Amino acid sequence: MDEYVIEAQNLTKKFGDFLAVDDLNLKIKKGEVFGFLGPNGAGKTTSINMMVGLLKPTDGNILINNEDIGSVEKGKIGICPQQLVLWENLTCKETLMLMGDMYEVPKSELKKRVDKLLDDLILTEKENTLVSNLSGGMKRRMNLAMALVHNPEIVVLDEPSEGLDPQSRRVLWNYITSLRDEQGKTVILTTHLMDEADKLSNRIAIIDHGKLLHLDTPENLKKVIGEGDIVEIQLSNKEINSEIVKAIESMDEIENVAELDGKISIKALNAINKLPKIMESIEKTDSTVVDMSIRQNTLEDVFIHLTGTSLRE
Amino acid sequence: MKFFSIAKKDLKELLRDRRGLFFILLFPMFFMLIFGFAFGGMGQDNQPHNIAIINYDNGAILPGTGEHVNFGNNLTNQLKDAKYEESNVHIFNITKTTESKASSLMYHRDIDLELIIPSGFSQSIIDLKSMSQSGSITSLTTVNSSNKNTKSTLIIRGDTSYINFGTSQSILTSILAKMGNNIQGTTGAQVQDFIKTKIEGIGTKNLTTFDYMAPGIIVFAILMLAINVATILTREVENGTLNRLKLSKMTAFDFLFGGLLPWSLVVVAQVLILFAVALAIGFNYNGGLNSIILAVIVGVIGGIASISLGMIIAAFAKNPPQASQLGTLIAVPTSFIIGAFIQLPQVVLGNVMGQQFQIYDILPWTHVLTALRGVLTFGYGWNGIAYDVGWAVVLTVIIFAIGVFLFSRTRLSPENE
Numbered sequence: 171m172d173e174y175v176i177e178a179q180n181l182t183k184k185f186g187d188f189l190a191v192d193d194l195n196l197k198i199k200k201g202e203v204f205g206f207l208g209p210n211g212a213g214k215t216t217s218i219n220m221m222v223g224l225l226k227p228t229d230g231n232i233l234i235n236n237e238d239i240g241s242v243e244k245g246k247i248g249i250c251p252q253q254l255v256l257w258e259n260l261t262c263k264e265t266l267m268l269m270g271d272m273y274e275v276p277k278s279e280l281k282k283r284v285d286k287l288l289d290d291l292i293l294t295e296k297e298n299t300l301v302s303n304l305s306g307g308m309k310r311r312m313n314l315a316m317a318l319v320h321n322p323e324i325v326v327l328d329e330p331s332e333g334l335d336p337q338s339r340r341v342l343w344n345y346i347t348s349l350r351d352e353q354g355k356t357v358i359l360t361t362h363l364m365d366e367a368d369k370l371s372n373r374i375a376i377i378d379h380g381k382l383l384h385l386d387t388p389e390n391l392k393k394v395i396g397e398g399d400i401v402e403i404q405l406s407n408k409e410i411n412s413e414i415v416k417a418i419e420s421m422d423e424i425e426n427v428a429e430l431d432g433k434i435s436i437k438a439l440n441a442i443n444k445l446p447k448i449m450e451s452i453e454k455t456d457s458t459v460v461d462m463s464i465r466q467n468t469l470e471d472v473f474i475h476l477t478g479t480s481l482r483e
Numbered sequence: 484m485k486f487f488s489i490a491k492k493d494l495k496e497l498l499r500d501r502r503g504l505f506f507i508l509l510f511p512m513f514f515m516l517i518f519g520f521a522f523g524g525m526g527q528d529n530q531p532h533n534i535a536i537i538n539y540d541n542g543a544i545l546p547g548t549g550e551h552v553n554f555g556n557n558l559t560n561q562l563k564d565a566k567y568e569e570s571n572v573h574i575f576n577i578t579k580t581t582e583s584k585a586s587s588l589m590y591h592r593d594i595d596l597e598l599i600i601p602s603g604f605s606q607s608i609i610d611l612k613s614m615s616q617s618g619s620i621t622s623l624t625t626v627n628s629s630n631k632n633t634k635s636t637l638i639i640r641g642d643t644s645y646i647n648f649g650t651s652q653s654i655l656t657s658i659l660a661k662m663g664n665n666i667q668g669t670t671g672a673q674v675q676d677f678i679k680t681k682i683e684g685i686g687t688k689n690l691t692t693f694d695y696m697a698p699g700i701i702v703f704a705i706l707m708l709a710i711n712v713a714t715i716l717t718r719e720v721e722n723g724t725l726n727r728l729k730l731s732k733m734t735a736f737d738f739l740f741g742g743l744l745p746w747s748l749v750v751v752a753q754v755l756i757l758f759a760v761a762l763a764i765g766f767n768y769n770g771g772l773n774s775i776i777l778a779v780i781v782g783v784i785g786g787i788a789s790i791s792l793g794m795i796i797a798a799f800a801k802n803p804p805q806a807s808q809l810g811t812l813i814a815v816p817t818s819f820i821i822g823a824f825i826q827l828p829q830v831v832l833g834n835v836m837g838q839q840f841q842i843y844d845i846l847p848w849t850h851v852l853t854a855l856r857g858v859l860t861f862g863y864g865w866n867g868i869a870y871d872v873g874w875a876v877v878l879t880v881i882i883f884a885i886g887v888f889l890f891s892r893t894r895l896s897p898e899n900e
Binding site: 185222223224225226244245247248249251253255256257269272273274316320 | 722723724726727728729730731732733737896897898900
């Protein structure tokens with residue numbers, strides 16, 4: 171039987187008349203990386219702030235290990251916020267020692283932990299450098315280190331890869347994986363990077379307008395919009411896109427066709443075999459194909475399918 | 484027309500920060516209320532002025548009748564009975580007392596000034612009357628001179644920078660002059676040749692207005708610390724670092740007491756700088772090095788109270804600009820309320836340990852200011868200011884406790900929005 175470390179029960183948050191989180195129910199398993207996806211303003215950060223005890227819910231409960239969050243001993247959760255939350259005039263080591271003290275980590279243990287964290291996050295050389303003098307990537311890693319110094323059971327990472335270069339992102343991803351696989355921690359990860367969520371998460375929740383839309387493993391989520399390939403075609407004359415969409419819709423074994431960002435996006439099993447027919451319908455018009463690609467179904471397709479293409483915030 | 488776009492942007496920002504706008508608009512209102520309260524008498528034009536009379540007059544024998552008279556007592560009674568024109572309100576509230584008690588009353592600003600009637604006052608009056616009647620003047624330059632004309636000096640003593648002293652002193656001087664003219668009659672000697680009036684500052688040294696005002700200026704500067712503390716604490720909120728700490732096992736006491744310690748060092752430095760600058764520009768005070776040391780200790784207590792006030796402000800302000808506005812809104816009027824520059828009308832709540840306890844005494848800075856005046860202006864030692872220092876410490880602890888409670892409730896609990 172699965173052991174749940176966090177449970178959100180009918181979680182609701184209103185800001186005046188605005189309903190930010192609408193009756194959210196979630197169970198997060200111990201030792202998993204739980205991806206939390208949603209467009210900007212979907213209610214991710216609000217939900218997380220309630221789950222870690224920073225924000226009071228308008229309604230509903232948060233249970234940590236079956237205990238109400240209000241009575242849970244502090245220190246079970248470590249949060250790495252979306253924005254950099256650092257003391258610019260402390261050194262890396264001073265910052266981590268301070269945070270450890272605040273969580274009452276014994277001095278001897280704390281020193282070891284700080285050294286290990288600095289080493290794991292490749293910050294040892296900068297241990298005596300003022301945070302204000304770190305590069306953007308180093309500050310991101312410090313932001314994470316501050317969430318971990320007290321060895322929390324649950325780690326909340328709110329868009330941790332924001333602004334990181336590919337090298338730093340790789341360091342971070344490896345570290346997140348090690349948090350789960352080697353240290354047995356539960357990680358809640360919010361991100362806008364679908365490949366990040368796909369690669370790291372055991373399960374993913376997609377929310378929008380404060381409501382949970384889908385919760386499953388990345389593999390199962392991709393099946394939500396059916397298995398198969400995605401064909402994207404860009405025509406010389408975009409004005410006839412809708413005409414072509416209608417023509418393709420009437421074909422057999424086409425699961426989905428839509429116009430996305432000026433391109434025609436077709437989802438179908440064994441799409442290559444469908445291509446001659448599709449090209450035939452295009453040739454009937456005056457337009458020609460400017461660009462065409464075939465790729466496998468991704469989490470981003472699922473995300474767009476569930477949350478739509480309209481801009482948020 | 485870029486300036487117009489900037490103006491529109493600024494106006495929108497101003498109007499949309501409603502809390503900030505509220506503080507900005509409230510500030511002049513507070514000022515007007517305080518000044519109105521201080522100078523307007525809140526609808527009452529004529530108020531009795533509190534003065535103390537120390538009567539050393541021995542009395543004298545009236546020539547001719549042989550009657551023993553005491554014109555010092557007469558003067559006291561006349562001042563006591565004096566009323567505003569076309570009014571039943573007495574001009575003075577008279578306290579007949581000794582010099583040491585009067586000094587204590589003045590230290591607590593329970594009186595505006597003390598009038599000291601000298602021992603030979605009655606004899607001077609008799610000599611003046613005799614001279615007026617005879618129409619000739621003998622030697623007037625020495626007291627109890629060989630030709631037996633007695634010259635007396637009425638001393639009006641007080642804190643010459645104190646606005647109430649100025650008011651009471653000018654009323655008293657004009658009444659005394661009027662009384663003198665009545666004695667003088669139609670012919671004879673000039674009153675000032677027999678009875679002089681001398682205005683004396685407090686203490687042994689000749690102090691300037693700046694010297695008298697210095698304690699108020701020091702307390703004002705110390706109060707401004709509250710704004711800095713509130714702004715810096717609110718920055719922790721805005722930067723999100725407080726949220727990190729909030730999730731830890733840190734308590735409001737840890738956070739605020741931890742903050743109090745380094746800020747106390749800042750206070751020590753600030754108070755030392757204040758005194759150093761004041762002394763460098765010629766600040767005179769009564770007492771020696773010990774007085775300065777005592778004043779620094781008192782100043783530090785006031786500074787700690789200001790830090791605690793900053794913590795209370797930080798419990799309500801959402802960002803540094805709001806903290807700055809709210810801090811100014813509170814700290815500046817407080818400096819007026821405690822009497823750093825002007826004295827508000829007396830509002831006595833009762834008596835504590837034989838001392839009047841006024842509504843302003845619920846603020847520690849009132850006691851800090853009184854104690855600083857005691858040390859620097861009156862030249863008091865520890866014993867003279869112990870009562871006020873005691874109150875300042877107790878009230879500072881209370882303000883700090885309120886700061887911890889409010890900060891814990893508003894900043895370290897889960898937020899509502």
